[in-house]
Amino acid sequence: MHENGKIEFLEYLDLSFKSTQDESMKLMQEYRNDDANFIKVKGNIYQIFKTVFLGVANQKALDKEAVKELFVSKMETIPANWKKSYENARKFNDIEKITIEEIKLQTLEEIQSTFLRIWERS
Amino acid sequence: MTEADALKLFKVLADKSRMRILKSLIIEDMYVERLAERLALTPATISFHLKKLEDAGAVTSYKDQYYMMYSLCKDIFMTNILEIIKEEADNAEEQEERDRNYRKRVIDSFFEYGKLKSIPAQRKKERIILEEIAKSFEKGKEYSEKDINIIIADFHDDFCTIRRDMISEGILERNGNIYKAI
Numbered sequence: 001m002h003e004n005g006k007i008e009f010l011e012y013l014d015l016s017f018k019s020t021q022d023e024s025m026k027l028m029q030e031y032r033n034d035d036a037n038f039i040k041v042k043g044n045i046y047q048i049f050k051t052v053f054l055g056v057a058n059q060k061a062l063d064k065e066a067v068k069e070l071f072v073s074k075m076e077t078i079p080a081n082w083k084k085s086y087e088n089a090r091k092f093n094d095i096e097k098i099t100i101e102e103i104k105l106q107t108l109e110e111i112q113s114t115f116l117r118i119w120e121r122s
Numbered sequence: 123m124t125e126a127d128a129l130k131l132f133k134v135l136a137d138k139s140r141m142r143i144l145k146s147l148i149i150e151d152m153y154v155e156r157l158a159e160r161l162a163l164t165p166a167t168i169s170f171h172l173k174k175l176e177d178a179g180a181v182t183s184y185k186d187q188y189y190m191m192y193s194l195c196k197d198i199f200m201t202n203i204l205e206i207i208k209e210e211a212d213n214a215e216e217q218e219e220r221d222r223n224y225r226k227r228v229i230d231s232f233f234e235y236g237k238l239k240s241i242p243a244q245r246k247k248e249r250i251i252l253e254e255i256a257k258s259f260e261k262g263k264e265y266s267e268k269d270i271n272i273i274i275a276d277f278h279d280d281f282c283t284i285r286r287d288m289i290s291e292g293i294l295e296r297n298g299n300i301y302k303a304i
Binding site for chain 1: 136137138139163164166167169170171173174235
């Protein structure tokens with residue numbers, strides 16, 4: 001049964017999202033609006049992958065291994081455009097885009113490794 | 123310093139992270155990684171802020187061996203704010219500035235890395251886009267239709283629509299199979 005893993009992973013995504021909300025609020029109070037916006041980008045990634053994960057994990061026909069396989073494949077296909085956009089931004093030295101795409105990719109990397117850790121031990 | 127430059131600078135300065143970068147650069151010139159370590163921000167975030175500061179004329183960069191060093195443009199901070207407030211804004215100049223900004227916004231939103239993302243539906247915006255593409259043509263030079271298509275195709279796949287719209291907008295002139303930029 002992978003119910004425990006599902007609960008733990010969703011808890012991690014919710015807590016991470018909440019922490020980005022708190023941090024961006026704090027940054028805005030410190031007059032660091034651009035930094036706050038970057039943190040919001042990070043928060044959006046947690047939310048996107050929460051939706052994706054629920055879509056996968058709620059499929060009754062999938063067992064633990066199949067959920068892992070499908071979710072991991074989604075984590076590989078979804079950022080394909082981000083990677084392309086990141087490479088393009090680097091080519092044209094578009095600093096703002098580089099920063100945003102880097103945040104998205106790093107956040108996804110963190111989500112992926114946390115998911116695998118939780119899923120393996122659940 | 124013009125009013126527009128001053129507003130740009132003030133806007134950029136109204137950010138604590140950028141102020142911290144300036145406080146570091148007032149001590150000595152620094153490179154991105156050093157600033158990142160000092161201010162506990164990622165190098166990408168530092169680069170982002172430095173770019174904004176550089177665009178506003180607050181910092182400048184130079185290459186030093188392997189590093190891109192950043193230094194404070196002290197002169198800009200010597201400007202008397204009272205002088206900026208007192209400055210009489212020229213109406214024609216202001217209008218020109220507004221037009222320039224509008225043009226830039228249209229170009230920035232419809233072009234990405236030199237490619238046209240889509241043809242604007244609004245005529246005023248399309249005109250700006252067409253004029254931007256027309257910069258690739260040499261004024262007065264005669265082009266065949268094929269040459270014109272190749273040049274436009276570098277920007278967008280729908281070169282037929284763009285070519286035809288350029289003619290109806292009076293940007294290109296067609297005489298038989300020969301095209302000329304006006």
